[in-house]
Amino acid sequence: MTSLSVNINKIAVLRNSRGHELPDPVVAARVAIEAGCGGITVHPRPDQRHIRVDDVARVAAILGHVEYNIEGNPFAPPRGSYPGYLDLVRGARPAQATLVPDGDGQLTSDHGFDLARDAARLAPLVRELKTLGCRVSLFVDADVADVERAAEIGADRIELYTEPYAVAFASGDASRALADCVRTAERARACGLGVNAGHDLNQQNLGALKQAIPFLAEVSIGHALIGEALYAGLAPTVRAYLHILASS
Template sequence: MTLLSVNLNKIAVLRNSRGGNEPDISRAAATCIEAGCGGITVHPRPDQRHIRPDDVRTLAALLRGRVEYNIEGNPFAAPRGDYPGLIALAREVRPTQVTLVPDSDGQITSDHGFDLANDTEKLRPLVAELRELGCRVSLFVDPGAQGFEHAVAMGAQRIEIYTGPYAEAFEDGNAGEQLALCVETARRAQQAGLAVNAGHDLSQANLGTLRVAIPGLAEVSIGHALIGEALYEGMANTVRHYLQILR
């Protein structure tokens, strides 16, 4: 079954908007785990607009030995204040997986993937270091991406397909072209020897179609829609609904 990794960034956004510790990141993670999710995802950024470095450390202690821990982020973003950098955080907490994403402070959310052919040389040493730490490495890519042989050569084990365009097209009622791009991207990546993850704007409405279309989909990382749906359905119930879709 495809693993569900719940992204908790939006819990941190709500907490940070008021200050203090509520809603509690650890309690949210524990609720998701008890409901059956297979992983927790966080995406710390240098501006600390949501997940903070201390959250990353706290969750590492909570999750160890229970579910997978996926940390996403830009490995080239310089340390700033209390943010030590993505690779430094990985050295501290040794997550199950690190998903490398070429985002910047100016982006509200991640909106594009790596150019595997052109980014190989700068990514190669970072991938090697993460592998030495025992982390599985996934690279965020656009639907229609090329050059998966470069990802394999640098030591990456997975890709994560950026599903934002698919989700937008699905909402508009014309997802066929974007779905086909995701399917073909997954096929090429798997043929190269990479496992395939997917994430961004996936929801209960559009997940089932994607899951059926991509055989062997290893993992989906879902946060924004899941947290929004949980406002109405409750966190545990929402996680269970996603797991049922993935079954």
């Protein structure tokens, strides 16, 4: 069964827009958990534009049986009250650490690691995260040429960057983009890696991806899910995604 991890960053964006404490990402996490999701994802950035440092610990305290996935750039240095990605993970001890090569200039994550270039730098960080008890996932492009390097440096999973697939799906012809996802997922599985997926997945395109890659371990969904929840409610929207995963 593919797990649904609900990314609550957008709840924090809405809260931060007013400079107060509502809506509270922790309350949103509780609602998603009660609706049946398998995990909660946060992606705290050094500029704290959405999830803040204090949110990371507050979410960790209420998770109970579901998994915590903390995304972030492990190369981003400490800044102000942001202690650095590894220190956040040390404090929260999530089930999964998803490493993403994003910078402040990016509105959102928009590419995966260049494993030929980045593997040597990532290897000691992967080892350290695993000593903390974290499963380690690396964010990669769906057409990455050397996915096997993720296994060589000790990662447990990859996360397929699925925005190109989502864009192609919306245009009416996702065959090539979907084939890239499938090819990389199968290569990853062949070298012992689990396969996650995320970015711009929604209720329209998720089923086709799951059918093409039935062994997906996890999908992390935030932007579309929170947007749809504005109309349908958060709990019903989480349940709708779970239904798609179960029936695809």
